[in-house]
Amino acid sequence: MTVSELAHGVPLLAATPVAWYGAAANQLDVLLVDHANCEKKAASTALGLMFSYADDSSLGLALARLAREELRHYEQVVALMGRLGVSYARLSPSRYAGGLRTLMRNHEPDRRLDLLLVGALIEARSAERFHGLLPHLPAEIATFYQGLAAAEARHMNLYERLAIDYATREGLDWVARLQVLAECEADLITRPDTEFRFHSGPPP
Numbered sequence: 001m002t003v004s005e006l007a008h009g010v011p012l013l014a015a016t017p018v019a020w021y022g023a024a025a026n027q028l029d030v031l032l033v034d035h036a037n038c039e040k041k042a043a044s045t046a047l048g049l050m051f052s053y054a055d056d057s058s059l060g061l062a063l064a065r066l067a068r069e070e071l072r073h074y075e076q077v078v079a080l081m082g083r084l085g086v087s088y089a090r091l092s093p094s095r096y097a098g099g100l101r102t103l104m105r106n107h108e109p110d111r112r113l114d115l116l117l118v119g120a121l122i123e124a125r126s127a128e129r130f131h132g133l134l135p136h137l138p139a140e141i142a143t144f145y146q147g148l149a150a151a152e153a154r155h156m157n158l159y160e161r162l163a164i165d166y167a168t169r170e171g172l173d174w175v176a177r178l179q180v181l182a183e184c185e186a187d188l189i190t191r192p193d194t195e196f197r198f199h200s201g202p203p204p
Helices: 018-026 028-052 057-084 095-101 110-136 139-170 174-190
Strands: none
Touching: 018 028, 018 110, 028 057, 028 110, 028 139, 057 139, 095 110, 095 174, 110 139, 110 174, 139 174
């Protein structure tokens, strides 16, 4: 299935390997801590876009709402960690975001398109993983993650819409570009990983 066939849905080219879910069930502390980190990074990404493209008020308002929701999710994860007795710990970043950044273009208008498309891919993967994790989690975490799956899908739709609108205005081929980025994303998510993270590949 190609990205063009998924143009109005979750733009993922590969499903999360089953082995990753098994690793998550055995490392709930790491899952929650890295999830909290991901929520902070998501808010930071939205704020970064707002500052980079401050002249676009429509983009800024949409991303301000998204950033508030990401920060609220961070607060909720930290509260959940407190109830479960999970201590916050420093974790090294996964290869996922760095791997996607290697394909990011630095010149405009391509840079903005890439940022928006990568945002859509990350949110789509998060939604898929939240949903897929439900059968593997204790009830309190599963209930929380069920709500997050729907929120991440909304965020994916927002980034995708912003990317399509921008590409249309600038005459850019967003479908072809998304295909390239999605292929990289699928490789990162299916290739064995030495460290478990929320966006890592399966264990070796």
